[in-house]
Amino acid sequence: MLELYSDYLLSVSGLASATGLSAVSGFEVSHDAVTNFLSCNNYGSKELWLAVKPLIRKVEAGSGVLIVDDTIQEKPYTNENKIVCWHYDHSKGRSLKGINLLSLVANYDGVAFPVAYEVVEKDDKYIDPKDGKEKRRSLKTKNTMFLEMFDSSILNQVKFKYVLADSWFSSADNMEHIKLKKRKDFIFALKDNRTVAASLAYKLNGKFQSLSSLQLADRTTLEVYIKGLEFPVLVTKLIFINEDNSEGILYLATSDLELDGTKMAEIYQKRWKIEEYHKSLKQNAAFARSPTKTVRTQANHIFASIYAFCKLQVISCKQCLNHFAIRACLLYTSPSPRD
Numbered sequence: 001m002l003e004l005y006s007d008y009l010l011s012v013s014g015l016a017s018a019t020g021l022s023a024v025s026g027f028e029v030s031h032d033a034v035t036n037f038l039s040c041n042n043y044g045s046k047e048l049w050l051a052v053k054p055l056i057r058k059v060e061a062g063s064g065v066l067i068v069d070d071t072i073q074e075k076p077y078t079n080e081n082k083i084v085c086w087h088y089d090h091s092k093g094r095s096l097k098g099i100n101l102l103s104l105v106a107n108y109d110g111v112a113f114p115v116a117y118e119v120v121e122k123d124d125k126y127i128d129p130k131d132g133k134e135k136r137r138s139l140k141t142k143n144t145m146f147l148e149m150f151d152s153s154i155l156n157q158v159k160f161k162y163v164l165a166d167s168w169f170s171s172a173d174n175m176e177h178i179k180l181k182k183r184k185d186f187i188f189a190l191k192d193n194r195t196v197a198a199s200l201a202y203k204l205n206g207k208f209q210s211l212s213s214l215q216l217a218d219r220t221t222l223e224v225y226i227k228g229l230e231f232p233v234l235v236t237k238l239i240f241i242n243e244d245n246s247e248g249i250l251y252l253a254t255s256d257l258e259l260d261g262t263k264m265a266e267i268y269q270k271r272w273k274i275e276e277y278h279k280s281l282k283q284n285a286a287f288a289r290s291p292t293k294t295v296r297t298q299a300n301h302i303f304a305s306i307y308a309f310c311k312l313q314v315i316s317c318k319q320c321l322n323h324f325a326i327r328a329c330l331l332y333t334s335p336s337p338r339d
Contacts, residue, residue: 001029001033001034001037002037002043002304002307004021004025004029005021005034005037005038005304006304006305006307006308006311007308007311008020008021008024009285009286009304009305009308010284010285010286010308010311010312010327010330011024011330011331012024012286012289013331014289015289015290015291016286016289016290016301017290017291018031018032018034018035018038019031021034022034035297037300038292038296038297038300038301039294039296039297039300041300042296042299042300043299043300043303043304044299044303045116045117045118045149045152047303048114048115048116048117048303048306048307049115049116049152049156051307051310052113052114052115052310053156055113055310055313055314056106056113056115056158059108059111059113059317060106060108060158060159060160061108061109061159062159062160062161063108063109063161064106064107064108064109064159064160064161065106065107065160065161065162065163065164065267065270065271066104066105066106066107066115066150066153066158066160066162066163066164067104067105067106067107067112067163067164067165067270067271067273067274068102068103068104068105068146068149068150068163068164068165068169068274069102069103069105069165069166069271069274069275069278070100070101070102070103070120070142070168071100071101071103071278071281071282072087072089072096072098072099072100072101073098073099073101073282073287073288074096074097074098074288075097075098075099075288076097076098078097078293079293080097081294081295081298082121082122082123082136082295083099083119083120083121083122083295083298083299084097084098084099084298085097085122085136086122086135086136087100087120087122090168098288099119099288099298099302100119100120101117101118101119101120101278101302102117102118102119102120102142102145102146102149103116103117103274103277103278104116104117104146104149104150104153105273105274105277106153106158106160107270107273107274110273111313111317112273112274112276112277112313113310113313114277114306114309114310115149115153115156115158116149116152116153117149117306118145118148118149119299119302120138120142120145121138121140122136122137122138123136123138123139124136124137124138124139142168142169143169143171143173143174146165146169146174147174147177150163150177150178150182151182154182154184160184161185162184162185162186162187162254162256162267163178163184163185163186163187163188164186164187164188164267164268164270164271165186165188165189165271166188166189166271167188167189167190167191169188170188170189170190170194170253172226172227172228172229174186174188175188175226175229175233175253175255176229176230176231178255179231179255180230180231185254185255185256186253186254186255187252187253187254187256187264187267187268188252188253188254189250189251189252189253189268190211190226190235190251190252190253191211191251192210192211192212192249192251193210193211193212194210194211194226194227194251195208195209195210195211195226195227196208196209196210196211196214196224196225196226196227196235197209197224197225197227198214198222198224199225200225200232202225203225208227211235211237211251214235214237216235216236216237217237218237218238218239218261219236219237219238219260219261219262219265220236220237220261221234221235221236221259221260221261221264222234222235222236223257226253231255232257233253233254233255233257234253234254234255234256234257234259234264235251235252235253236251236252236260236261236264236265237249237250237251237261238250238251238252238261238265252264252265252268277309280309280312280323280324281305281306281309283324284308284309284312284323284324284326284327285305285306285308285309285312286305286308287302287305309323312326312327
């Protein structure tokens with residue numbers, strides 16, 4: 001049923017419903033069978049790893065990267081529960097009602113598969129003292145979820161060289177866990193107000209300054225000590241032009257002191273694969289197009305959507321087509337008897 005349902009998610013253009021799957025199967029699969037599949041199983045990150053493990057083993061290499069990021073999918077018309085609730089979207093600067101998905105994606109020379117994920121659950125209700133309204137919060141932070149997923153990937157012996165993340169995950173605790181406890185390297189984005197010491201002597205004397213005050217030219221590097229971090233990191237500044245012709249600046253930090261600024265930028269660019277993953281998940285795998293109403297059926301649909309993405313990725317590798325082209329073939333090409 002998982003194979004059938006995930007195939008259905010790749011081919012449906014409207015709502016992905018039990019009635020719809022039953023109809024396209026010529027009613028050989030009943031509505032109740034689909035409903036039971038979604039309500040009686042309990043799929044999660046462990047089941048995802050079991051599914052992608054043989055795929056990862058075929059493509060993994062020591063030069064790969066692990067990428068962590070989250071995405072919010074709006075669900076404004078779905079009844080609120082612990083996974084469909086209000087989340088703050090930093091990219092839009094406002095709260096959205098929907099699903100917040102945190103993923104860990106392995107990227108090997110452009111071939112990317114999710115190796116772990118968590119749906120943010122806000123199961124703790126409380127009264128906000130500012131406005132007296134009942135709100136929800138998660139008892140586990142996204143940084144805690146990230147480290148748990150990262151540790152599970154280490155236990156699963158996923159091969160990679162660097163962990164990549166934006167500034168949301170660049171806490172000193174995360175850096176120390178990755179470098180000191182797990183002996184891995186990272187390349188993280190930093191906010192320009194992050195405080196650093198330009199030398200060990202400055203660190204010992206408490207002389208810290210913001211990254212933006214450092215005299216760094218484009219793609220030059222400097223060894224610094226981030227406040228709260230015991231070991232030195234290499235930082236670089238990337239200067240680029242935005243679509244509106246304004247100048248943008250991105251600061252990167254790495255625990256690998258052998259890298260130069262150009263190489264850091266080249267490796268960090270691989271982080272874009274998780275953005276492509278989020279886009280394909282939403283547009284090609286019916287991530288948000290399920291009318292399910294309970295937490296379990298919604299969570300199982302999310303898993304099936306991620307599973308469907310993995311199917312697209314396998315086809316993409318074999319046929320050298322992107323996910324959108326593959327789905328267009330599924331939607332608009334009539335299969336021949338040979339197919």
